[in-house]
Amino acid sequence: MIYTVRGPIDKTQMGKTLAHEHFSWISDEDFASKMYFDKQYDESYTQKLFDKVLPILSELSASGCQTIVEASPPLGGQNLKLLYDLSYKTNVNIISCTGMNITKYAHRIFQENFEVQLAKKWIQDFKEGLDVIDDVCIKPGYIKLLFDRGGVNAVDEAMLKAAAIACNATGMPIHCHVLEAEHMPKVITILQKMKVPPHKFVWAHADHEGHLETILQVVEKGYWVGFDGIREGTYESRKKLIEHAITYNYSHQVILSEDYDFCEESEKKNGIERYCAFFNVFIPYCIKNGIPQEVIESIIIENSARFYDI
Template sequence: MIYTVRGLIHKEELGITLGHEHFKWESDEFLANSMYFDKKYQLENMESDMNYIIPVMLDIKERGVKSIVEASPPLGGQNVRMLKALSEQTDLHIIACTGWNMTKQLYDVFPGHFEEQLASRWIKDFKEGLDTIDGIIIRPGHIKLLLDKGRLSGVDKAMLIAAVRASKETGIPVHCHIIEAEMVHEVIQVLDGVNADYNKFLWAHADHEANRETVELAAKKGMWIGIDTIRKGKSAWEFELLNYIISLNYSHKVLLSQDYDFYSEGKESMDNHPCTTIFDEFIPYCSANGISRQEIIRMMTENPANFYDVDKNDVD
């Protein structure tokens, strides 16, 4: 089963899925925390925001998409009330998340038992819901982390450990933003140290550097691989990485997406936004160069259904 903002669905209902997108990133951390901790939403702004987002979603839906994964963690302003309304008005499934929801400097102030407390918070988000709206308990379908660049910091190590603990308790997977391939080696050391289930861990943005050696290492560990910044003008770059992963017989553990912000793109231009690039440019490029449309659609359907499927359904 898969947790969406309108409740549980069977994995077979997920359909073609964009595995890493943003509906509206919120840079105001006070507002973001107010929504997450206090369940307070600026309802007066929601309708105007949705006027920019819905047309983008409908264009995506016209390409055959049935589901979209929200990759904005709570500190990025995930508005679950708006997500539920968007899902209802477009009839698209939306998978929300828990995860990074505090200023990372808090780790320096309260390092003691940090992993346990953070994991407990994320487990609570799952068991009690991020919010209850119109009688629907909105549970997260994944745990979103954003790791900083450079050497793996103490707080990021702690967040990884907390995420693994919460994932083991709830069954939901970890969706981890890692920009630099070199960091993946440090991440693996941490994950090995806590006996992580790599079938529940996604390296988001593996296509940023597209380091083949590290991608192969991740595949050998059983990690999921995100080719998720498929944007305008990048089809050749993204194709080369996907083709390499296919040569490793690992296409069954790839998640494809674009990493666009629908609000920003819709506000910029609702008539000429880039949020359908994966269908309008990437898939035709792949078809012309040896990866069929059917294979891409299979990956966008079966893979996310397997990654976001939660077997542990011990929640009322």
């Protein structure tokens, strides 16, 4: 079962998927917490976002996109009312998340039993829903984590353990932002100790450094990788990563995306074209340059459906 903002769907209904995008990332934690904890949405603000994002999402739909995994955690400004309205208007499936929903500084105060209490909240999000809109109980489709640069610090480790507890209790997969490949061995060690099934974890931004040795170490243990910075100027390097996945037989453990901010792109010249280039330019580029069409389509259709299936 895939949990979208309009309710659950079967994984066969996902279709072509962008597996890591943002509709609007915000840094105002007070504003974000009102949406998450109090279910309060600023109507005028939400309407402004809707007007900016709708043209991009509509064109993405016309380009073949059927599902988008929205990767903004509650504290990053996840706006469920916006996601619901856009999904309803365009008929594009949108998957929301739970995850990093408190300031990391809280760990310094509440270290005792931190992992259990945080996991309890994320489990509650899944069992009771993040919100109810138009009688639709919106459940998160996965757990989103963002790790800082410079190593897996104490709060990162605590959040990963909380995510592991919640994952094992609910089946929600973990989508984890790690920019530096050198820290993945520690991440994997924690996951193994917490007995998280490898197919329930994806290393987001594995393409950021594109460290092939670490990528192989991760996928050989059964974990997934996200090549999610596919933007203009990166096509050749990302194509080579996909070729590496095919050569070393882990293309079935890869998800792809652009990792743009819809609202930010809406204010740029040719923002719609840039966003839709994944389907209109990158996929044809890969096929033209030797990647079998059935393989690239399997990655953007079947892989996300398997990973986000609960």
